[in-house]
Structures are given as structure tokens and as C-alpha cells.
Amino acid sequence: MDKKKMEDTALRVIGDMGGAFSMALGYIGDRLGLFKAMSGAGKLSSIALADKTGLNERYVREWANAMVAAEYIEYEEESHEFFMTDEQSAVLADEDSPMFVGGAFHFTVPSILNTKKIMQIFKDGGGIPYSDIGDEIPEAIERLFRPGYVNFLTRDWLASVPGLINRLENSAKVVDVGCGCGQSSIAMAEAFPNTKVLGIDYNPPSIKRANDLAKAKGLKNVEFLEAPAHEIPNNENYDLVCSFDCIHDMVDPRLTLKAIRGAMSDDGFYVWSEPNVHENPLKRRDPVGKAFSALSPLHCMTVSLAYGGEGLGTVIGETAIMKLAREAEFSSIEKLSIEHPLNQFFALKP
Numbered sequence: 001m002d003k004k005k006m007e008d009t010a011l012r013v014i015g016d017m018g019g020a021f022s023m024a025l026g027y028i029g030d031r032l033g034l035f036k037a038m039s040g041a042g043k044l045s046s047i048a049l050a051d052k053t054g055l056n057e058r059y060v061r062e063w064a065n066a067m068v069a070a071e072y073i074e075y076e077e078e079s080h081e082f083f084m085t086d087e088q089s090a091v092l093a094d095e096d097s098p099m100f101v102g103g104a105f106h107f108t109v110p111s112i113l114n115t116k117k118i119m120q121i122f123k124d125g126g127g128i129p130y131s132d133i134g135d136e137i138p139e140a141i142e143r144l145f146r147p148g149y150v151n152f153l154t155r156d157w158l159a160s161v162p163g164l165i166n167r168l169e170n171s172a173k174v175v176d177v178g179c180g181c182g183q184s185s186i187a188m189a190e191a192f193p194n195t196k197v198l199g200i201d202y203n204p205p206s207i208k209r210a211n212d213l214a215k216a217k218g219l220k221n222v223e224f225l226e227a228p229a230h231e232i233p234n235n236e237n238y239d240l241v242c243s244f245d246c247i248h249d250m251v252d253p254r255l256t257l258k259a260i261r262g263a264m265s266d267d268g269f270y271v272w273s274e275p276n277v278h279e280n281p282l283k284r285r286d287p288v289g290k291a292f293s294a295l296s297p298l299h300c301m302t303v304s305l306a307y308g309g310e311g312l313g314t315v316i317g318e319t320a321i322m323k324l325a326r327e328a329e330f331s332s333i334e335k336l337s338i339e340h341p342l343n344q345f346f347a348l349k350p
């Protein structure tokens with residue numbers, strides 16, 4: 001036995017223990033407004049931070065000390081005050097920042113609460129339907145992926161498909177399949193006022209959030225439909241079909257891909273994103289690979305297997321994506337040269 005290798009493995013587990021507990025405290029900081037209260041506020045004592053948030057000082061102090069240890073916030077020894085750098089604020093408090101990760105706390109903690117149910121499913125098979133996966137999860141997923149949609153979707157990702165932006169600027173029809181709470185659909189509707197966007201999702205609370213947001217923004221060129229993804233109104237000849245981070249969750253991804261191809265105009269585009277994770281587990285030994293691999297049985301695979309689905313899992317992988325596209329008889333599929341830590345992107349033609 002190699003003692004050093006043993007030590008390394010044990011330390012890795014202890015490090016992950018710190019990570020898991022920090023996620024729980026990060027969730028508290030995110031949901032109780034502690035990060036936002038600290039952002040831009042300069043140095044604060046635990047008493048000042050407790051006052052500002054209306055929370056118990058002893059708990060706030062313990063939270064802040066733990067967040068310093070986790071390197072999420074800073075501490076000044078002489079004054080015993082806590083503060084956030086601009087960079088920490090952008091990551092932990094600014095919902096519009098491209099690197100905002102509050103959604104990671106929001107998604108992780110309720111997902112881990114399903115662990116006992118998942119243990120039983122390991123024995124019995126089946127899964128947890130999306131409707132039972134946790135009340136907070138649709139909004140958590142919305143916050144996890146929103147930074148990409150508001151910062152990059154229309155300016156970078158869609159712009160990397162030749163000819164697409166021109167089409168969207170000149171009154172196109174778009175359908176956003178598995179749109180969740182509608183952030184991607186709304187980003188497209190806002191950027192391209194001449195284009196009509198339809199978002200489809202089978203989860204009622206998500207569609208309600210999407211409708212509420214579109215109404216609050218006064219958008220007239222976006223609508224949402226509560227329906228299974230394969231029931232795309234198919235007489236529209238869509239110029240663009242999108243599916244962001246959702247085909248791998250589906251019970252019958254092949255049926256959806258067939259419906260997508262059928263809904264496209266002859267010269268239409270399909271832009272498809274999936275988690276940016278390598279299919280070889282040895283090549284997933286990085287923060288994103290590790291997070292998405294562990295998430296799969298706790299969320300993506302289980303919501304599909306709940307209905308006897310295909311259970312592709314979070315780590316669908318490029319080879320499986322290419323194979324599914326060929327089986328659905330798309331005439332071409334190209335991986336787009338978009339660098340994004342969470343997602344890989346493909347452009348397909350019918």
C-alpha cells in the first residue's frame with residue numbers, strides 16, 4: 001500500500017466534506033440575502049451584518065467565519081470585520097453577472113435532500129419525476145443557467161451559427177423546447193423584437209414563472225405552452241429550434257428529436273446544448289466533470305427513469321449526441337466552437 005496515495009484519497013474526501021458543508025452555508029447566504037447584503041457594503045462586523053439582514057448575530061458570525069475559510073468572502077483581522085471583493089460580489093451576489101453561481105447553491109442543497117429516496121431507488125429501480133424533485137428546483141435551474149442566457153445566448157452562441165442572426169433580426173419563428181422558466185426564450189424575444197418565440201415545457205410551475213416574467217417585461221413576441229416537448233405545433237416551419245440542457249432529461253429524447261426535425265423549415269437551424277462533460281469518467285476529474293457526474297443519478301437520470309425513460313443522464317457525451325442526431329435523420333450536425341465551462345453546443349440541419 002502506498003501511504004501517500006491513501007492520504008491523498010482521505011484528504012480528497014475531507015475536502016469534499018468541507019465543500020458539501022460550504023454548499024449548505026452558501027445556500028443559507030444566498031437564500032437569506034447575506035451575500036447580497038455584503039456586496040458593495042465595505043467592511044462589516046457580524047453585528048452590522050446581522051442588523052442589516054435581520055438575522056441572529058451569533059449565527060451570522062459563525063456563517064461569516066466559515067465563508068472566509070471557504071474563500072468565498074474576506075476578513076480583516078484587526079477590526080474583526082468581513083467584506084467581499086468586487087470579484088466575489090460578481091460571483092456570489094450579482095444575478096446578472098456572467099459568473100454568478102448563486103444558482104449552484106440553490107440547486108445543490110434541495111437536490112441532496114433527495115438522497116434517501118435515491119437510495120431506495122438504487123434498490124427498487126425507477127426514479128423521481130421532475131414534478132416531485134423539489135419545489136425549488138425549477139427556479140434553482142433557472143438561476144443556474146440564466147447568466148449564460150442573459151450574457152451570451154444572443155450575442156455569442158447564436159451568433160456563432162452562420163446566417164442565423166440575420167434571420168432572427170428579420171422576423172423569424174423560434175421554438176425553445178424544454179424552456180424551463182423561459183430565460184432563454186425571453187432573452188431571444190428581447191434581442192430580436194421582429195421574431196416570434198414559443199417556449200414549450202411540460203412543468204406547470206416553470207411555465208407559470210415564464211409567463212409571469214414575459215408579462216412583467218411587457219413582451220408581446222414570446223408565448224409559452226405547457227406541453228410535452230414532442231408536441232411542438234408542427235405547422236409552423238420554424239427558422240430556429242433550440243433545446244438547452246434538456247434533451248438528456250427527457251423520457252423519450254428520440255421522439256423529441258424527431259419532432260424537432262419535423263418542426264423545422266427546410267433551411268432552418270436547430271441549436272442544441274448539453275452539459276460540457278467528457279464521456280470518459282477519467283476525463284471528468286475537474287470541478288465541472290465531478291459536479292455533473294454526481295448530479296446525474298440525483299437529478300437528470302432519475303427524472304427520466306421515473307417514467308421508464310431512456311435515462312441518458314447528465315453526461316450524455318458528444319458521441320451519444322452525434323448518434324442520436326444521425327438516428328433522428330438530421331442531415332448535418334456540427335459542434336460549435338463555443339467555449340463555455342458548463343455547456344457544449346451543436347448546430348443541426350433538418
Ligand SMILES: C[S@@+](CC[C@H](N)C(=O)[O-])C[C@H]1O[C@@H](n2cnc3c(N)ncnc32)[C@H](O)[C@@H]1O
Nearest residue numbers: 145178179180201202203228229244245246250
Ligand atoms: C435542466 S432543465 C433546463 C431548462 C431550461 N432549458 C434552461 O436551460 O434553464 C430541463 C427542462 O426540461 C423540461 N423537460 C424535460 N422533459 C420534458 C418533456 N418531455 N417535455 C417538455 N419539457 C421537458 C423540464 O421540465 C425542465 O424544465
